Amino acid sequence: MYEAQRSLASPSRNPRMATVIGRLLGALFLVCFGTGLYSHFLQQPLPGMRLPTRPEFLYQFTEGTHIIAGIACFPLLLAKLYIVFPDLFTFPPVRSFLHFLERASIALFVGASLVQITIGLLNTYQWYPWPFPFRQVHFALAWVLIGSLALHIGIKLPIIARFWRKRADYGPGTEHLTDAVPAERAPGTETARLWGSSRPTGLTGRLIAYLDATPPTPEKVSRRGFLTTVGVAVAAVVGLTAGQTFAPLDAVNVFGPRKKGIGPQGLPVNRTSKQANVTDAVIAGWMLTLANSGVERSFTRAELERMPQTEVTLPIACVEGWSQMATWRGVRLRDLADLVGAGEDTSFRLVSLEQRGSFRQTQMGPEYVRDPLTLVALELNGETLDLEHGYPARMIAPGRPGVLQTKWLSRIEAISA
Amino acid sequence: MSQVNGAGIRAARIVLILLGVAGLAWGVWVMVDTVRLERLPGVALWIGAAIIVHDAVIVAAVFFAGVLLRRAARRLPGTIAVVVQGTMVLGAIVTLIVVPAMIAQGLGPKNPTVLPLDYGLNLAVFWAVIVVVATVISAVLYARSRRANQRPSSRQS
Numbered sequence: 228m229y230e231a232q233r234s235l236a237s238p239s240r241n242p243r244m245a246t247v248i249g250r251l252l253g254a255l256f257l258v259c260f261g262t263g264l265y266s267h268f269l270q271q272p273l274p275g276m277r278l279p280t281r282p283e284f285l286y287q288f289t290e291g292t293h294i295i296a297g298i299a300c301f302p303l304l305l306a307k308l309y310i311v312f313p314d315l316f317t318f319p320p321v322r323s324f325l326h327f328l329e330r331a332s333i334a335l336f337v338g339a340s341l342v343q344i345t346i347g348l349l350n351t352y353q354w355y356p357w358p359f360p361f362r363q364v365h366f367a368l369a370w371v372l373i374g375s376l377a378l379h380i381g382i383k384l385p386i387i388a389r390f391w392r393k394r395a396d397y398g399p400g401t402e403h404l405t406d407a408v409p410a411e412r413a414p415g416t417e418t419a420r421l422w423g424s425s426r427p428t429g430l431t432g433r434l435i436a437y438l439d440a441t442p443p444t445p446e447k448v449s450r451r452g453f454l455t456t457v458g459v460a461v462a463a464v465v466g467l468t469a470g471q472t473f474a475p476l477d478a479v480n481v482f483g484p485r486k487k488g489i490g491p492q493g494l495p496v497n498r499t500s501k502q503a504n505v506t507d508a509v510i511a512g513w514m515l516t517l518a519n520s521g522v523e524r525s526f527t528r529a530e531l532e533r534m535p536q537t538e539v540t541l542p543i544a545c546v547e548g549w550s551q552m553a554t555w556r557g558v559r560l561r562d563l564a565d566l567v568g569a570g571e572d573t574s575f576r577l578v579s580l581e582q583r584g585s586f587r588q589t590q591m592g593p594e595y596v597r598d599p600l601t602l603v604a605l606e607l608n609g610e611t612l613d614l615e616h617g618y619p620a621r622m623i624a625p626g627r628p629g630v631l632q633t634k635w636l637s638r639i640e641a642i643s644a
Numbered sequence: 645m646s647q648v649n650g651a652g653i654r655a656a657r658i659v660l661i662l663l664g665v666a667g668l669a670w671g672v673w674v675m676v677d678t679v680r681l682e683r684l685p686g687v688a689l690w691i692g693a694a695i696i697v698h699d700a701v702i703v704a705a706v707f708f709a710g711v712l713l714r715r716a717a718r719r720l721p722g723t724i725a726v727v728v729q730g731t732m733v734l735g736a737i738v739t740l741i742v743v744p745a746m747i748a749q750g751l752g753p754k755n756p757t758v759l760p761l762d763y764g765l766n767l768a769v770f771w772a773v774i775v776v777v778a779t780v781i782s783a784v785l786y787a788r789s790r791r792a793n794q795r796p797s798s799r800q801s
Contacts, residue, residue, distance in 0.1 A: 444722035456733050
């Protein structure tokens with residue numbers, strides 16, 4: 228095992244690099260966790276939870292950030308695993324029960340991290356090749372990961388503290404980290420001290436001898452090359468996909484799963500009328516019904532069009548990370564709520580014409596119902612709403628995920644508190 | 645490290661470890677609570693498979709690619725070897741993210757606004773661009789090392 232560790236020694240595989248990359252990755256995990264939790268509570272608020280409606284692009288920002296940070300995790304997680312990989316061959320493999328627990332927790336942390344970012348990425352492609360439900364597992368794993376992260380930091384804290392700042396000297400045995408000694412690596416350096424010692428023999432030894440015939444890259448060059456590669460890789464995966472939500476990068480959005488401007492009326496679609504089983508026959512004779520404690524009023528589209536119209540510019544922001552600004556025109560929801568005598572604190576249930584789907588029925592808290600920007604939208608970007616965007620009428624509210632911007636709206640009913 | 649610092653770190657460690665265990669336990673409970681029992685082995689399988697795919701496949705590929713690169717680039721200055729290595733890693737990571745998009749696209753997206761781009765073409769262009777950039781950087785580095793060291797380099801032995 229020492230041999231395995233020794234053979235894997237590389238200038239970038241040191242505790243300082245693990246700390247530098249680790250804290251960036253840790254920060255991204257926290258960002259993903261925070262934005263993910265926010266998105267979760269928007270979709271499943273706890274009782275009495277009031278959610279912010281301003282700035283109106285808030286969800287576009289948090290969910291765009293969630294996906295961007297998740298994608299940035301790919302190069303950083305791979306880099307972190309590259310750095311600490313020789314730890315896999317710690318010898319003896321298990322020293323004590325506590326050590327076993329520590330190693331088991333690392334294995335879970337690594338495996339869960341890889342699964343989390345992979346299923347997150349594939350979810351943005353709407354591809355689900357796994358035998359479990361995405362949302363529930365992604366949410367549960369988020370807790371597993373944030374717990375594992377705290378545990379990991381707790382266990383490694385002395386190393387992290389020691390290598391947190393760039394220093395001229397990290398203490399005895401770490402000279403090779405600071406270019407204080409020539410590039411030649413001898414046994415007894417920190418690498419060897421932490422991750423093994425002694426010269427390898429046998430096949431490994433021959434392999435190492437083969438490698439050693441090659442003059443080693445100067446350590447400083449190697450380390451800088453490593454950091455530069457990680458930095459450029461993060462910039463590439465983020466820069467070439469983030470245009471799906473972040474408009475200034477639209478021109479270089481070559482790998483994003485969505486593209487601004489592609490879709491009916493220039494807007495991408497998440498769930499089509501076909502998927503939702505909303506046909507012309509279903510919307511024939513459509514009326515929007517509002518209900519509040521026994522009072523029910525129904526409106527045809529023509530009647531809604533005759534009511535005072537409001538135009539708002541709000542993003543449609545999907546849980547999958549893409550978003551796009553659009554201009555919507557329609558009737559303020561609070562005007563309709565007033566017509567059925569709903570109070571200021573009334574929550575509503577929004578029902579779609581779609582026959583199945585987890586968002587066929589959703590709830591809307593009073594903070595959105597009373598918001599002047601919340602509309603029952605009839606028009607999109609100056610045209611009659613396309614069927615794919617929810618014709619005859621859809622909901623549009625500030626700061627909510629796209630799945631809650633109910634399309635093919637059919638019924639809006641007050642929930643008796 | 646001073647005594648106070650040591651005590652502070654010890655306290656922080658205890659808090660972090662306790663919080664960590666609590667978070668982990670909560671995550672496992674949420675998993676068991678919200679995911680049907682017969683689906684749980686699938687989750688465990690994926691986590692196990694992820695470890696194996698990384699620790700066996702990806703690591704081995706990276707290691708042997710590194711060996712070959714180091715060997716192939718032995719007559720070149722170290723900086724160029726690092727540029728070549730970095731370019732391969734960069735290309736590989738972007739490929740890793742884009743290939744699933746191509747597969748998903750091949751399987752047929754649920755609607756035409758999902759995965760609407762020509763990812764294969766874009767990936768080819770990306771590789772071409774980074775190879776060109778790496779070549780230019782390498783040429784500059786090579787010219788510089790030649791200028792700085794006119795006599796035959798000791799690296800060429």
